[in-house]
Amino acid sequence: MTASARPDARRNASPYLYGPEAAAIARVLQDGQYGHTGITEEFERRVADFLGVPDAVAVASGTAALHTALLAAGIGPGHEVIVPSMTFCATVQAILAVGASPCFVDIDPATLCVSDQLVMSAVTDKTAAVMPVLFGGQPVDLSAVREELDERGIVVIEDAAHAFGSRQGARRIGAGRMATTCFSFGPIKNLTCGQGGMVIPRTPAEADALRRIRLLGMVQSQGERANTTTYRVNTFGLRYQLSGLNAAIGLVQLEAFQAAEATRRNLWRTYRDALAPLDGVTLVDVDVDQAVPHLCQVRIRQRDTVFADLRSRDIGVGVHYPPNHTQPAFTAWHRSLPATEQAGQEILSLPFHQHLTPTDIDRVASSSNRPSSPPEVRDAQAPDCVPWKLLP
CATH class of the missing domain: 3.40.640.10 (Type I PLP-dependent aspartate aminotransferase-like (Major domain))
Structure with missing residues (x-):
């Protein structure tokens, strides 16, 4: 390749x-x-x-x-x-x-x-x-x-x-x-x-x-x-x-799986370090010493605005997942799930695959420039949110 x-x-x-x-x-x-x-x-x-x-x-x-x-x-x-x-x-x-x-x-x-x-x-x-x-x-x-x-x-x-x-x-x-x-x-x-x-x-x-x-x-x-x-x-x-x-x-x-698990854990740790300077950014908690991570996610109050902004910068963010109890096919089993519904509005999956390099991850972090309507990052463990502060 x-x-x-x-x-x-x-x-x-x-x-x-x-x-x-x-x-x-x-x-x-x-x-x-x-x-x-x-x-x-x-x-x-x-x-x-x-x-x-x-x-x-x-x-x-x-x-x-x-x-x-x-x-x-x-x-x-x-x-x-x-x-x-x-x-x-x-x-x-x-x-x-x-x-x-x-x-x-x-x-x-x-x-x-x-x-x-x-x-x-x-x-x-x-x-x-x-x-x-x-x-x-x-x-x-x-x-x-x-x-x-x-x-x-x-x-x-x-x-x-x-x-x-x-x-x-x-x-x-x-x-x-x-x-x-x-x-x-x-x-x-x-x-x-x-x-x-x-x-x-x-x-x-x-x-x-x-x-x-x-x-x-x-x-x-x-x-x-x-x-x-x-x-x-x-x-x-x-x-x-x-x-x-x-x-x-x-x-x-x-x-080759031993190399795969080491790579995925190191990528997650690199994301953690790259996002650390952004006050208020909290990654979805992963015990990376136990888990082989499949996703790298943050929670953002104004998620849709940030999603569109990063997509416009050619950053491949995604959403995993829209809650199933809100899907048209599953409405017969709908019930109130407050934590799930809140997460469904806030979760954002950052690019995460074994082709990524630390330079790619730095680009994701540094591309998170403030859009016209400043988004906020929700701390998954705290009710209050603080503004998404950006890397220089």
């Missing part, structure tokens, strides 16, 4: 390839094994080893991971799933895909994640699952209420689309065995397969159910079906396998 072609601060997010991915794809093409093959199974084994878990089940996308995990848990019509509104719409669409209803819950303003108290305040007799979103790569600790959730028969399915590689204590996310964990390996994630996802099951029985569902409910594998005149379909299923082409990309990315 030439220097002129390198994505910079004009892009909010961008895929990052290390180079060997092209050769890995070429080998799969030469072998002619494009579908779910041995290379997909190797990727599953390597991810399981990386996380320190017995098993991992690869699927076609992060959304497919959530959908499959809900199906395997028996979640369906008449059930409610507690979920934060502050997430990508795919989280909610997976719940609707199984016929369940989202029960939107508010967030901690400092982290944009749910807490155990907020989760328990939303539990009803219809609650069948809790789907915490590990926003920006941050872990969500529900251990204090896990026993009560188990007693009520409520399963926990983590949406860890942002959090591959992050840790909770000494363990990687997915290794705690207290939840079914779903990762996304989409184009701009911490690890990409081009498109793909992974479910980390809690039990061997759950792993078997996940594999049947992702293969159209069939009992036999592709290799087993080649040696028989029939096959059995024992349950509802979908074509959610991860292709060998995508798995080949994932294997290369996994080999």
Whole structure:
């Protein structure tokens, strides 16, 4: 990639390839094994080893991971799933895909994640699952209420689309065995397969159910079906396998992941230092020693004005995310969520991807010139806001 072609601060997010991915794809093409093959199974084994878990089940996308995990848990019509509104719409669409209803819950303003108290305040007799979103790569600790959730028969399915590689204590996310964990390996994630996802099951029985569902409910594998005149379909299923082409990309990315997590943490720290001179600017809290950050966000009272101003300066800011309970498709489940609604008006995602350099980050900070109507930056932990003061 030439220097002129390198994505910079004009892009909010961008895929990052290390180079060997092209050769890995070429080998799969030469072998002619494009579908779910041995290379997909190797990727599953390597991810399981990386996380320190017995098993991992690869699927076609992060959304497919959530959908499959809900199906395997028996979640369906008449059930409610507690979920934060502050997430990508795919989280909610997976719940609707199984016929369940989202029960939107508010967030901690400092982290944009749910807490155990907020989760328990939303539990009803219809609650069948809790789907915490590990926003920006941050872990969500529900251990204090896990026993009560188990007693009520409520399963926990983590949406860890942002959090591959992050840790909770000494363990990687997915290794705690207290939840079914779903990762996304989409184009701009911490690890990409081009498109793909992974479910980390809690039990061997759950792993078997996940594999049947992702293969159209069939009992036999592709290799087993080649040696028989029939096959059995024992349950509802979908074509959610991860292709060998995508798995080949994932294997290369996994080999380089130690460099990826170091780079992303260093970029976040560089942003923190570059924005520190701006009085009143508070980054959304990330424990960067534990999380592998997927986003770098600030909160700004007059966010839309700042968004337009920085976009006009060719700075690729974004908004992650408009709250789902305000979306037209989900109005049937609308409820008052004050912290989420406030965050939805204030959050601004700064450019954040592995192509960025410290010079790019300095440009983002120094380009934040005062627009005609001076915006304010909201401190996520304080009710008062102070003006956005600018670097010289």
